[in-house]
Amino acid sequence: MSDTSIQQQSQLTSGDFTAAENPFALFAEWFADANESELNDPNAMALATVDPDGLPDVRMVLMKGYDTDGFVFYSHIASQKGRELAANPKAALLFHWKSLRRQVRIRGAVSAVTETEADDYFATRPKQAQIGAWASKQSQPLESRFAFEQAIAKVAARYLVGQVPRPPGWSGWRITPLRFEFWHDRPFRLHDRIEFSRDTPAQPWIKTRLYP
Numbered sequence: 001m002s003d004t005s006i007q008q009q010s011q012l013t014s015g016d017f018t019a020a021e022n023p024f025a026l027f028a029e030w031f032a033d034a035n036e037s038e039l040n041d042p043n044a045m046a047l048a049t050v051d052p053d054g055l056p057d058v059r060m061v062l063m064k065g066y067d068t069d070g071f072v073f074y075s076h077i078a079s080q081k082g083r084e085l086a087a088n089p090k091a092a093l094l095f096h097w098k099s100l101r102r103q104v105r106i107r108g109a110v111s112a113v114t115e116t117e118a119d120d121y122f123a124t125r126p127k128q129a130q131i132g133a134w135a136s137k138q139s140q141p142l143e144s145r146f147a148f149e150q151a152i153a154k155v156a157a158r159y160l161v162g163q164v165p166r167p168p169g170w171s172g173w174r175i176t177p178l179r180f181e182f183w184h185d186r187p188f189r190l191h192d193r194i195e196f197s198r199d200t201p202a203q204p205w206i207k208t209r210l211y212p
């Protein structure tokens with residue numbers, strides 16, 4: 001590791017995060033650090049849901065916005081995750097920033113974003129990605145790559161000129177945290193962990209330090 005990167009690391013990990021009192025503020029600090037240090041996709045997070053049998057399911061998604069109301073991602077409503085969230089609107093999220101040796105766990109209730117939020121975000125996507133959203137039947141069996149390319153070509157021809165509207169089956173979800181956990185690597189696996197929990201979003205956070 002170069003001197004500069006060691007210096008950067010020590011700057012990034014300086015301060016005692018376990019003194020934090022507000023999980024959203026601490027998340028903002030760590031996310032800003034991750035934006036500086038991660039090789040790519042600092043906003044990538046694992047999204048865990050459960051199926052109707054209670055069997056957990058997990059996949060990566062990109063966090064496209066957050067504030068004190070929660071963490072937002074976008075996807076297809078009829079996808080596996082979309083169906084699982086419709087049946088059981090609760091989820092867990094996990095950010096792991098390898099370069100910082102930090103993880104943040106979040107659990108909470110899930111709600112749909114508004115139509116306007118989904119439209120606004122969809123409008124910011126590159127045209128190819130907008131076309132892909134129309135062409136993909138996410139999580140359904142796909143007979144061949146060629147079949148997908150044909151579907152893409154069909155949609156592209158339809159929207160050769162003008163804007164691509166948001167597909168009706170594509171939207172976003174917001175996870176409103178009831179629990180956060182911040183974890184930071186320490187030598188010899190003597191890691192630091194703090195948890196913030198509340199029973200409802202209207203209640204104040206209860207902070208607890210946890211054994212590693």
Ligand SMILES: Cc1cc2nc3c(=O)[nH]c(=O)nc-3n(C[C@H](O)[C@H](O)[C@H](O)COP(=O)(O)O)c2cc1C
Binds near residue numbers: 041058060074075
């Ligand atoms: C880094 C990364 C980011 C991803 N971001 C998204 C995303 O924001 N939305 C999405 O629908 N799929 C995203 N995917 C693909 C999902 O992991 C997953 O394959 C897809 O959504 C289908 O999941 P499902 O069958 O459980 O619904 C991403 C994959 C990776 C590796």
